[in-house]
Amino acid sequence: MAGAGLNRRLKRWPAWALLVFVAAGLLAVGATRDTGPRTPGERVDDITRRVACPICDGESVYESRNNASESIRAEVRAQVAEAERSDDEIIEFIADRYGGQVLLVPRATGIEALAWAIPAAALVCALAGLTVAFRRWQAEAATARGATAADYTLVDAALAEDRRSADDPPDDASRRSGAARRSGDDAPPEGDQP
Amino acid sequence: MTAVSLNAAIGNAGLLLMLASTTFGAFATAFSIRARATRTLRQAPRYAWLALGGAVLATVMMQRALITRDFSLAYVQQVGSTTTPPLYNVAAMWSALEGSLLLWVLVLAGFTAAVAWRFRTRTDDVLVGWALVVMFVVSAFFAFITFGPASPFAAGPPVPVGFDGPGPNPLLQNHILVMFHPPILYLGFVGFTVPFAFAIAALITGRVGEGWLLETRRWALFSWAFLTIGIILGGWWAYEVLGWGGVWGWDPVENASLLPWLTGTAYIHSVLVQERRGMLRVWNISLLVATFALTILGTFITRSGIINSVHAFSAGDIEGYLLGFFAAVVIVSLALIGWRGDRLRSPGAIDSPVSREGAFLANNVVFTAFAFVVLLGTLFPLLVEALEDRQTVVGAPYFDTMSTPIGLTLLFLMGVAPVLPWRKASAELLRDRLFWPAWCGVGALAVAVLVGADGWAPLAAFGLAGFAGGAAMRQLVLATRRQGWRGLVGRANGGMVVHLGVILIAVGLVASNNYTQSANIPLTVGTVQSWNGHTFELESVALAEDDRASVVSAQVRLDGGRVYEPAITTYLQRGETIGTPSVRTGLTRDVYLTLDGSVRPTPGGDTATLRVFVKPMIVWLWIGSGLLAVGTLLAAFPGTNRRRPTDPTSAPVPIGERMGEGAGR
Numbered sequence: 001m002a003g004a005g006l007n008r009r010l011k012r013w014p015a016w017a018l019l020v021f022v023a024a025g026l027l028a029v030g031a032t033r034d035t036g037p038r039t040p041g042e043r044v045d046d047i048t049r050r051v052a053c054p055i056c057d058g059e060s061v062y063e064s065r066n067n068a069s070e071s072i073r074a075e076v077r078a079q080v081a082e083a084e085r086s087d088d089e090i091i092e093f094i095a096d097r098y099g100g101q102v103l104l105v106p107r108a109t110g111i112e113a114l115a116w117a118i119p120a121a122a123l124v125c126a127l128a129g130l131t132v133a134f135r136r137w138q139a140e141a142a143t144a145r146g147a148t149a150a151d152y153t154l155v156d157a158a159l160a161e162d163r164r165s166a167d168d169p170p171d172d173a174s175r176r177s178g179a180a181r182r183s184g185d186d187a188p189p190e191g192d193q194p
Numbered sequence: 195m196t197a198v199s200l201n202a203a204i205g206n207a208g209l210l211l212m213l214a215s216t217t218f219g220a221f222a223t224a225f226s227i228r229a230r231a232t233r234t235l236r237q238a239p240r241y242a243w244l245a246l247g248g249a250v251l252a253t254v255m256m257q258r259a260l261i262t263r264d265f266s267l268a269y270v271q272q273v274g275s276t277t278t279p280p281l282y283n284v285a286a287m288w289s290a291l292e293g294s295l296l297l298w299v300l301v302l303a304g305f306t307a308a309v310a311w312r313f314r315t316r317t318d319d320v321l322v323g324w325a326l327v328v329m330f331v332v333s334a335f336f337a338f339i340t341f342g343p344a345s346p347f348a349a350g351p352p353v354p355v356g357f358d359g360p361g362p363n364p365l366l367q368n369h370i371l372v373m374f375h376p377p378i379l380y381l382g383f384v385g386f387t388v389p390f391a392f393a394i395a396a397l398i399t400g401r402v403g404e405g406w407l408l409e410t411r412r413w414a415l416f417s418w419a420f421l422t423i424g425i426i427l428g429g430w431w432a433y434e435v436l437g438w439g440g441v442w443g444w445d446p447v448e449n450a451s452l453l454p455w456l457t458g459t460a461y462i463h464s465v466l467v468q469e470r471r472g473m474l475r476v477w478n479i480s481l482l483v484a485t486f487a488l489t490i491l492g493t494f495i496t497r498s499g500i501i502n503s504v505h506a507f508s509a510g511d512i513e514g515y516l517l518g519f520f521a522a523v524v525i526v527s528l529a530l531i532g533w534r535g536d537r538l539r540s541p542g543a544i545d546s547p548v549s550r551e552g553a554f555l556a557n558n559v560v561f562t563a564f565a566f567v568v569l570l571g572t573l574f575p576l577l578v579e580a581l582e583d584r585q586t587v588v589g590a591p592y593f594d595t596m597s598t599p600i601g602l603t604l605l606f607l608m609g610v611a612p613v614l615p616w617r618k619a620s621a622e623l624l625r626d627r628l629f630w631p632a633w634c635g636v637g638a639l640a641v642a643v644l645v646g647a648d649g650w651a652p653l654a655a656f657g658l659a660g661f662a663g664g665a666a667m668r669q670l671v672l673a674t675r676r677q678g679w680r681g682l683v684g685r686a687n688g689g690m691v692v693h694l695g696v697i698l699i700a701v702g703l704v705a706s707n708n709y710t711q712s713a714n715i716p717l718t719v720g721t722v723q724s725w726n727g728h729t730f731e732l733e734s735v736a737l738a739e740d741d742r743a744s745v746v747s748a749q750v751r752l753d754g755g756r757v758y759e760p761a762i763t764t765y766l767q768r769g770e771t772i773g774t775p776s777v778r779t780g781l782t783r784d785v786y787l788t789l790d791g792s793v794r795p796t797p798g799g800d801t802a803t804l805r806v807f808v809k810p811m812i813v814w815l816w817i818g819s820g821l822l823a824v825g826t827l828l829a830a831f832p833g834t835n836r837r838r839p840t841d842p843t844s845a846p847v848p849i850g851e852r853m854g855e856g857a858g859r
Binding site for chain 2: 008013015016019023026027031033041042045049052059062063101102103104106111118123126133137140141
């Protein structure tokens with residue numbers, strides 16, 4: 001049982017604080033560290049991944065191997081070699097030259113902004129819906145009539161059986177009694193119960 | 195000309211048999227149920243056998259036509275060639291629109307017959323009866339499509355003696371996976387028809403309780419597994435054949451297969467909430483309807499040519515039918531749900547968001563949002579075209595951007611959900627149960643940082659993957675400690691094995707998407723080039739020709755070891771040229787060699803330009819898929835003698851063991 005005590009002591013808040021600290025530190029180190037200058041080849045790859053081949057069916061210039069893509073790739077390579085424009089500026093330049101349909105990412109303006117706005121709106125709606133649903137469930141639970149004598153008998157029986165078979169932590173036992181209220185189709189999850 | 199009429203005539207007869215038996219079966223079964231005619235109701239399985247017989251006959255005749263190169267058929271003219279090797283000639287059946295629909299029909303007939311067989315002792319049951327009616331109707335629709343507007347047995351224009359067709363698309367005669375990817379994917383797509391049929395049957399009969407869910411639990415599970423494996427095999431095929439070094443391109447066709455997968459995955463999770471708490475009834479039925487409707491919509495999107503895709507088959511005349519069927523499915527389902535609205539109202543309530551059911555609900559919201567985003571991105575070009583009359587493309591970068599937060603949320607949920615109890619969790623319980631999984635996450639993060647990973651999103655993904663993996667392992671360790679090997683089977687435990695597979699796949703995807711390096715390397719015979727810690731030496735440029743194709747390949751010695759042969763193949767019949775990569779697979783990184791198509795090397799010459807990708811962790815996608823398949827089998831394992839939910843979980847545990855276990859918590 002010494003092991004159990006140690007385990008319990010280990011899981012107190014200092015260890016959790018340490019965990020958060022270590023995780024944040026590692027994330028900060030990894031996210032900010034300098035991995036050296038990007039090679040021009042990598043920049044060309046990154047940019048061409050965001051540009052559609054003008055004559056194919058939805059392939060990017062990066063993937064496509066035809067002449068049109070080859071000429072765009074050459075143009076990007078030249079721009080990168082000049083090292084004057086940023087990635088976004090090069091993409092704008094290509095888009096101006098070949099027309100908007102070479103962009104693989106919708107713009108944030110005009111009608112194309114809908115591609116970003118609609119998911120955001122959907123997210124807000126989903127969260128609002130969930131909040132409303134939980135509110136309603138809580139309200140229902142609050143107005144539901146209290147437990148009857150039969151319920152208490154049922155719970156007592158379940159608890160008695162429980163005591164025979166387990167030394168559960170308290171919330172497992174209370175959960176089980178809660179589950180027993182809905183008799184019939186219920187059993188504890190297979191993994192969480194001794 | 196006798197052979198000509200034979201293949202087409204018998205094939206058409208098979209399809210007609212299927213069309214007739216399913217149509218008649220649907221009417222006869224429905225009327226028997228209405229008239230309470232038990233004797234005629236018992237005939238229902240026979241229509242399913244007949245339909246299967248017809249579909250098998252049609253498939254056999256199609257294969258015979260392909261094998262005998264029966265060029266009187268338009269379809270064989272399109273995909274047949276005397277030079278196609280036997281293996282790819284078999285696969286030629288599903289290399290274009292009509293034949294792939296025939297495969298669909300075959301799988302659908304197989305599933306209908308399987309349902310009829312599985313429930314053969316319960317044909318009196320109106321739930322089974324209505325489910326069969328739905329299966330018959332869906333089968334009849336597809337039989338009609340293949341018999342009529344998209345017939346694989348349609349006669350082609352007359353051809354001269356000695357005519358030879360082009361053969362299947364070169365990309366489809368280049369790798370063995372072409373044999374497996376489409377049939378397995380179709381098993382997944384079509385398999386979801388079964389739970390859908392039972393959902394509709396439950397609505398019609400009003401038995402909207404949990405009975406139909408339990409009946410179709412394994413059907414849904416296996417369909418989901420087939421769909422998953424089919425999608426991954428598609429990625430594997432793309433990786434081995436297409437030569438751009440990726441597994442997933444967010445192409446409309448790929449998205450069309452992902453959409454039902456997303457809603458199907460949501461379903462196999464939320465179904466647990468209904469089985470246990472009796473809640474989310476409307477939601478579950480809606481998810482099944484969505485999954486089924488999205489397979490139809492996906493077929494429509496990819497087969498009608500309304501959205502450009504490298505995958506899309508040439509447009510047939512079936513888009514109207516598919517769209518009509520899609521609309522019918524949605525309208526009928528919604529009407530039924532509305533009609534049964536009162537019975538679908540569930541009694542329970544979810545007490546707390548921090549509970550098992552709360553986590554499942556969150557999972558569902560995220561998966562549905564994911565599906566919505568994928569659908570929006572896929573259809574967005576249509577929207578822009580309709581409103582502004584111009585062409586746009588929504589490509590991989592958009593989907594990558596959108597799926598990053600969604601994927602991270604899902605990984606987080608995978609970590610938290612398995613430890614949550616039903617009803618309500620206390621902070622103390624979370625602190626206790628999440629402790630070691632959370633440290634697993636920190637460990638994974640530390641390893642990732644040590645091996646040089648950077649960027650906050652990939653690092654967060656690795657950390658959360660470790661967290662989720664720790665939570666899954668915790669469940670498996672607790673269960674096996676208690677029950678021995680039986681702790682690996684059952685839905686909860688098998689599900690955790692599936693989770694581990696999914697986590698491996700997620701790690702492989704994140705690593706390979708974020709840390710791939712590539713370069714063009716000009717090589718000359720006799721000179722060793724090195725790049726990124728690897729050496730490349732060109733040995734020769736060779737030419738191999740037969741009457742099917744001419745192959746220019748470069749023999750490249752990699753790291754002084756084995757020789758790899760990336761190639762450019764020109765298919766003579768079609769005049770198409772495709773590059774074939776050559777890959778060295780390793781546990782931590784793949785080296786992926788292709789010949790740069792823009793600089794085609796001269797056979798016998800001494801120069802070639804390689805395009806090389808170094809992609810980390812790719813092999814874990816395939817290992818994870820294997821684990822996922824194993825986990826699905828484990829989840830389905832207990833079979834008919836599965837523990838009744840009301841029985842005690844296990845035999846009494848001896849005192850000593852129980853104390854040992856207490857130490858582990």
